[in-house]
Amino acid sequence: GIKKKEVHVLCLGLDNSGKTTIINKLKPSNAQAQDIVPTIGFSIEKFKTSSLSFTVFDMSGQGRYRNLWEHYYKEGQAIIFVIDSCDKLRMVVAKEELDTLLNHPDIKHRRMPILFFANKMDLRDALSSVKVSQQLCLESIKDKPWHICASDALKGEGLQEGVDWLQGRQI
Ligand code: GTP
Numbered sequence: 001g002i003k004k005k006e007v008h009v010l011c012l013g014l015d016n017s018g019k020t021t022i023i024n025k026l027k028p029s030n031a032q033a034q035d036i037v038p039t040i041g042f043s044i045e046k047f048k049t050s051s052l053s054f055t056v057f058d059m060s061g062q063g064r065y066r067n068l069w070e071h072y073y074k075e076g077q078a079i080i081f082v083i084d085s086c087d088k089l090r091m092v093v094a095k096e097e098l099d100t101l102l103n104h105p106d107i108k109h110r111r112m113p114i115l116f117f118a119n120k121m122d123l124r125d126a127l128s129s130v131k132v133s134q135q136l137c138l139e140s141i142k143d144k145p146w147h148i149c150a151s152d153a154l155k156g157e158g159l160q161e162g163v164d165w166l167q168g169r170q171i
């Protein structure tokens with residue numbers, strides 16, 4: 001068949017936000033894992049969609065592993081940043097990690113697209129994607145295309161909208 005364009009994507013965000021669950025749901029159903037466990041270090045996941053061949057660096061969000069993220073920034077062509085919309089106490093920590101990411105020399109001057117998932121929207125006390133966007137000050141990101149989607153990774157809701165947006169970014 002026709003060879004699909006390959007893209008390298010970094011999947012970042014705090015531990016327990018749902019990164020691995022999201023990446024798993026994007027895979028074809030016969031390739032999906034049944035049980036998701038906290039990521040140790042990182043995991044490289046490959047899958048194809050209708051138009052692209054994805055290689056995703058699914059990084060652990062645990063504090064002790066976050067220093068690994070920057071080693072993969074150069075390789076990444078796009079970022080998926082996942083937020084637990086219910087984790088109000090750690091929204092400031094998510095913002096700090098995002099700000100550190102945006103100011104990193106390997107990221108700062110590149111126009112790489114960032115897709116945000118305001119995840120766990122199925123839970124009752126979840127913040128809306130607008131609220132998450134405000135708390136993370138996403139409007140201040142002027143030099144990179146970005147987009148935020150509310151998602152429920154357990155049901156897979158909102159994920160396709162996000163991937164469609166990414167696919168339209170000419171990465
Ligand atoms: P680390 O690998 O530790 O960085 O975490 P992670 O961001 O990969 O999170 P993971 O995908 O392991 O999910 C953490 C927990 O959140 C799991 O128990 C998931 O089932 C749950 N979870 C993920 N997405 C959702 C969601 O949209 N809604 C609900 N209710 N739970 C979710």
Ligand code: MG
Nearest residue numbers: 019020038039
């Ligand atoms: Mg994980």
